[in-house]
Amino acid sequence: MNILIVGCGRVGRRLVHVLERLGHDVSVLDEDAANLALLNELEPPFSGMAVAGVPIDGDVLRSAGIEACDAVAAVTKDDNINLMVAQIARELFGVKHVIARVAEPSRKEVYTERFGLRIVCGTNLTAQGLLAGILQEEDDEDQCVMFGSSTANFSAVPAAKHQWNRPLSSVQPPRAGMMVFGVLRANGTMELANTQPTLHVDDKILFAELAD
DSSP: OEEEEEEOOHHHHHHHHHHHTTTTTEEESSOOOOHHHGGGGSOOOOSEEESSOOOTTTHHHHHHTGOOEEEEEEOOOOOHHHHHHHHHHIIISSOEEEEEEOOOTTHHEEEEEEEEEEEETTTTTTTHHHHHHHTTTTOOOOEEEEEEOOOOOOOOOOOOGGGTTSSSOOOOOTTEEEEEEEEEEESOOOOEGGGOOOOTTTTTTEEEEOOO
16 A cells, blocks of 8 residues: 555554554655654665655645555644644545544544544554554454554455365465464354364465564
């Protein structure tokens, strides 16, 4: 995905770091060039485009590449700016996946119901909720969860026909660093790998790996 992060504070930089490690193309916009300079401290270093400017200015958003974006995440410290950016991205530029961070919980329902925006309340969820909101609509089979300073990526892969009626323990992870985590049944329930489940038609095999 091509993703624009508006706001380069702690949460914004965390999103940039994780999304780049997951292979996404990321651009960052912030009013303060000093915040953007902190991207150089990421490991590995930020490789995308960083733009300094007023985030509610259409020309500035264009210079940050919003017209080619698949998703926009507005994560500045100002609720009003985040909501305005989200509305501009959705209504003016037609970005399909838009999510905004707000600190005031009462605004969440209003903007979700009235404007159809995806809102994450900063008092309850920060980078984890934003990350899930950005990526979930791309592919419901992939989920990211943050534990402390690390991020785990979970993938659900449909069991192949030759795997039906065989134990989950017979499945080999598709690449190094990935482990078999469990199985997602057709009815939505999950069984962990250590319960030694047997695979059936319409099951999905759950794999897990560290993104960073």
